[in-house]
Amino acid sequence: MKTEPPRDRDDKSPRPRGRRGLLQPGSLRGALDRAGAWGRRTAALPAVRSSREELRSLGLALGTPADSARPLLSRARSPWIRRLPHVLAFGAVAALLPVTTTVLVQDYGMNGALAGAFATAQTAPLLLAVSRPVQAWWVIFTADVVAAVVMLGVPGLDGRSWPWTPMNIVGYQLLMVCLGLRAGRRTLLAVWLATGCAGLFFEVLSQEHSDGSQLLVFTLSGALLLLSATLRERGDAQRKLVEQETISEAERSYRTLLEERNRIARELHDVVAHHMSLITVQADSAPYRIPQLDEAAAREFSSIADSARESLKEMRRVLSVLRSENAEGERTPQPGLRQLSQLVDATVRAGVPVTMSRTEVEIAAILADLPASVDLSLYRIVQEALANVVRHAPEAPTTLSVHLEGAYVTVIIVNGPGRTRRVPLEATGTGHGLVGMRERVRLVGGTLDTGPLPGGGFRVAARLPRHEKEPDSP
DSSP states (O other): OOOOOOOOTTOOSOOOOSSGGGGSHHHHHHHHHHHHHHHHHHHHHHHHHHHHHHHHHHHHHHTSOSGGGOOTTTTOSSHHHHHHHHHHHHHHHHHHHHHHHHHHHHTTOOOHHHHHHHHHHHHGGGTGGGTOHHHHHHHHHHHHHHHHHHHTTSTTOTTSOOSSOHHHHHHHHHHHHHHHHHSOHHHHHHHHHHHHHHHHHHHHHOTTTOOSHHHHHHHHHHHHHHHHHHHHHHHHHHHHHHHHHHHHHHHHHHHHHHHHHHHHHHHHHHHHHHHHHHHHHHHHHHHHHSTTOOHHHHHHHHHHHHHHHHHHHHHHHHHHHHSOTTOOOOOSOOOOGGGHHHHHHHHHHTTOOEEESSOHHHHHHHTTTOOHHHHHHHHHHHHHHHHHHHHHSTTOOEEEEEEEETTEEEEEEEEOOOSOOOSOGGGOTTTTTHHHHHHHHHHTTOEEEEEEOTTSOEEEEEEEESSOOOOOOO
């Protein structure tokens, strides 16, 4: 085994090339260059794959039907507007078919039967374009390409428009409008690129006959596709906006209904709690009020009192769920028709002249056996109605009547036309306007009749049972 003789530190002569010589600066630079070239080639692979995927997706787009074969203007309410695209397509075919046939026969010297076949294939699919524009494009595009190739063998082509005849250009642009109004962006891009590729193919195939019509078709097609697609997307955006507004309005109405029901439930809690408290007091005091009460009856009264107290606890739990976080519990008793005169006085001070058809004594007679929930509902209905008059018809003369009709008590509030209308009706009063009235009437099993009067003004009539009934299902 040979050993390298020792070298002086000042010796600058090159070392012999061996296994360690691969680490020389020049060798390292070459290795880095080769590695960089390999890295550039591998970095280009994702771009190639991405291009292939894009081409594949464009090809798939050309085979995808547009919008499930739904015709243009199919959402229109009027049947005449829904039929309009079919009428226009039929008129276009009726106008283009004979003219295209005549042009192919007279200007291009094509056989009559062959010209009729090509003209039919180039124009009749416009009828299909109303509902299936992609399929119609395949037929027309194929017919145009085949006809252009066939025309190369027809004498007298010099000086004529080729590869697109004037009628082909008109029909093809009509098809572009149908496509733009129906198909997606990828499909439109694929159609436009296919049109450009066809023009490039004809330019290479016969430069002496090409007159630049392919450039005109390519430019017009792109412009019409862009314009019609923009109009379609704008219409779709507006339609979705209307749908979202409709959904939002429905959700807002439902939320208002729930809020009003919760508010009514909180008010009725006081009424029920009052009765439950009376039951508790009477049951607890029964052994002291009734002499010689046996032990079994005393236990029964004690059980009744315990059940009443437990029911009150459960009602308070339910009320805590219904009450919002920011809502405070009411400290005053729930009002009724006994406070009707104070309510009328407050309305008069607000600038609305109110006339009552009953005196306080007559109203007190009506309230003799009226359930507390019905009494509260009647008061709230009158309160909402008068609040609406104050806000919608200021200074309008108003009449308020309360009377009995057999097993029912009826309140009617009628106001004349006011000077101005200030705010929407449903958002007025202590609750949510007519929504609150309807819910209160439904909860006690009554009926509500509201509506404008022929000569101006508004009428609210509520008919509630004097004895509570089961509420109607919402």
